[in-house]
Amino acid sequence: MNTPRLHRPRSLSVPFAWPWRLSLAAAVLIAIALLTACKNESVVAQAPVAPLLDVPADARGHYCGMFLTEHVGPKGQVRVRDLAAPLWFTSIREIFSFLAAPDEPKAITGVYVQDMGRRRADGSFPPEAWIDARSAWYVIGSGAPDAPAADDAMPFATQADAEAYRARHGGTVVTFDTMPQAFVSAGSGAPPAGGGASTGGTSS
Numbered sequence: 366m367n368t369p370r371l372h373r374p375r376s377l378s379v380p381f382a383w384p385w386r387l388s389l390a391a392a393v394l395i396a397i398a399l400l401t402a403c404k405n406e407s408v409v410a411q412a413p414v415a416p417l418l419d420v421p422a423d424a425r426g427h428y429c430g431m432f433l434t435e436h437v438g439p440k441g442q443v444r445v446r447d448l449a450a451p452l453w454f455t456s457i458r459e460i461f462s463f464l465a466a467p468d469e470p471k472a473i474t475g476v477y478v479q480d481m482g483r484r485r486a487d488g489s490f491p492p493e494a495w496i497d498a499r500s501a502w503y504v505i506g507s508g509a510p511d512a513p514a515a516d517d518a519m520p521f522a523t524q525a526d527a528e529a530y531r532a533r534h535g536g537t538v539v540t541f542d543t544m545p546q547a548f549v550s551a552g553s554g555a556p557p558a559g560g561g562a563s564t565g566g567t568s569s
Contacts, residue, residue, distance in 0.1 A: 457517050457518040501522060
């Protein structure tokens with residue numbers, strides 16, 4: 366007499382697998398959506414803020430507290446997230462000091478300087494003279510008689526303009542990334558002896 370075999374129903378496990386798989390897929394999709402939303406929020410929060418083109422008459426230097434109108438030469442402004450008004454600087458060197466200071470705000474959304482190549486004959490700057498400081502070229506250690514170049518960095522929108530200025534007044538051409546820390550810290554227009562700044566492909 367043959368004993369009949371007992372077969373386990375093959376369909377018992379199938380109905381219970383689908384809900385679990387669907388839940389996992391839904392969870393993955395939700396996670397992706399949340400990560401995308403967070404990334405988009407981060408991009409929006411870090412979006413660059415345009416420079417303020419017209420300097421207010423009551424604008425004061427972030428460090429010196431003096432009116433910008435009391436200083437000759439190019440000025441700078443730093444845009445900080447959650448601050449409606451820029452932080453103003455009466456010299457370009459002060460901007461580099463600000464960015465290097467550990468106790469200053471780090472949520473920077475824009476750093477701008479005035480292009481010396483667009484300076485008017487009377488020493489003033491038109492609104493369109495504001496340029497991105499990170500892409501500018503700088504002449505340091507210059508002996509220009511019409512600006513405090515010996516104590517500051519002269520920014521230019523193009524390398525050609527910076528080299529032309531250096532040829533007339535002396536100094537060294539550097540970029541935002543190759544600005545010597547010794548120049549920033551000492552407040553001197555010339556880099557230390559034997560420690561010439563990189564010129565970012567220029568000759569000095």
